[in-house]
Amino acid sequence: MSATAEAPDLTPEFHAAAAPLRPGDHRVWSLIVTVFGDLARAEGAQIDGAALGRIMEAVGVRPEAMRVALHRLRKEGWIESRKAGRGAVHALTAEGRAQSEAAAPRIYAARPEVPERWFLAVGEGAVEAGAGEVQLAGNVVLSAVPAAGLAAGEVAEVPGWVKATLCSGALFDEAAALERALGAVKPPKRLAPLEVAALRALVVHSWRRVALRTPAVPARFMPEGWAGERCRALVVALLTALPRPEVGQI
Amino acid sequence: MSATAEAPDLTPEFHAAAAPLRPGDHRVWSLIVTVFGDLARAEGAQIDGAALGRIMEAVGVRPEAMRVALHRLRKEGWIESRKAGRGAVHALTAEGRAQSEAAAPRIYAARPEVPERWFLAVGEGAVEAGAGEVQLAGNVVLSAVPAAGLAAGEVAEVPGWVKATLCSGALFDEAAALERALGAVKPPKRLAPLEVAALRALVVHSWRRVALRTPAVPARFMPEGWAGERCRALVVALLTALPRPEVGQI
Incomplete structure (x- = not known):
């Protein structure tokens, strides 16, 4: 049973939409990076500690796990935190923002930005x-x-052994499973900003794992049946249906 | 001193024209193959033993060396010989003719027959x-x-290390030396058919060594300064100036 059941302010509609993306099963460190990349990538953007805690709770992360991950992210130079009143405010460091910016096109672009000539x-x-x-x-x-x-x-086309080098069996299978999961996500019409932020985090984080391991080569170089580009289309459709909320409303 | 000096029926003009191609310095076995490929490649064509002996003498090969080479060529299936009156008549075997036909385009073509796409x-x-x-x-x-x-x-073009693989330093140097030698050959206007046959043999044989070791790739893949194509042009010009004689007149 995922930890999201403990969050009393989430609607059944949110739980149903989130279930295919398995809240509670994701690496916390990387989920936090995803949330900052999704909601607070711009220079000067920040997320209130309480709001971050609510998003993490919604995606199945316990407060203690979030604290440990934030500590590690600060130590590794991704996140900087400062006290604000009784709580804290967190933001990407310049280095964290640069890394996030670098990864964004591969995660968010509707069409893969791929050189045509290889x-x-x-x-x-x-x-x-x-x-x-x-x-x-x-x-x-x-x-x-x-x-x-x-x-x-x-190269005009590549033989099977090159396709297998470009796309491992594990990556191929993960993309196929992700396509099924994303296809099962039905975003409800009315969700609270917190729920939208949490669903976006689950969608982006699930896709990010596949997107960043996929080599930036034309689709014709990938194995027959490769689900990555169909995942991309599903992600784009879901993120369009779940517009980025204002961080202050979470 | 080359053995050609022993041939009393050769003109000084022949000796002057042949000198840059160093008669007497060539492998006998391969010279005989060259002569048959040049004068008697067609099916049914043959060369009288006496005529072959005169050509070999003119290019600096002693009769005993010719006999040994002919023996080896028969044993290896290149040449077949039959008695004719007091002497013998020699011809390429079907296999020898096939090999000779296969090599001919690379040796005689005015333009190298080279695939354009690599x-x-x-x-x-x-x-x-x-x-x-x-x-x-x-x-x-x-x-x-x-x-x-x-x-x-x-491949559009290739880097230096590929050029060095396509053309060894030895081949590069041999082509450069051959260009100098061929450039120094001035075919006289009046030569006996024997002299023409012998000069052709020296020209073709010298070029053959380079031509058959040169990979059949576009000139742009060969090292800067590669002399092979200039050798080819000189060979074509010399063979045009020295039209193939009738074997019966040698």
């Missing part, structure tokens, strides 16, 4: 995959911008 | 270069027709 890039010796590149062998990466000195050949 | 072809495991392919690494070949199952990327 190259097999072969080194005379070992080659290490850079950002956005995929290692295919010790001396070969798949790259949109091959480094100087590498032999580069433009 | 691919880096990467295997999940080891890949072995097939005919016309170049091994770049254990798992990578440069190929005009990549095998199924390989990841293939079309």
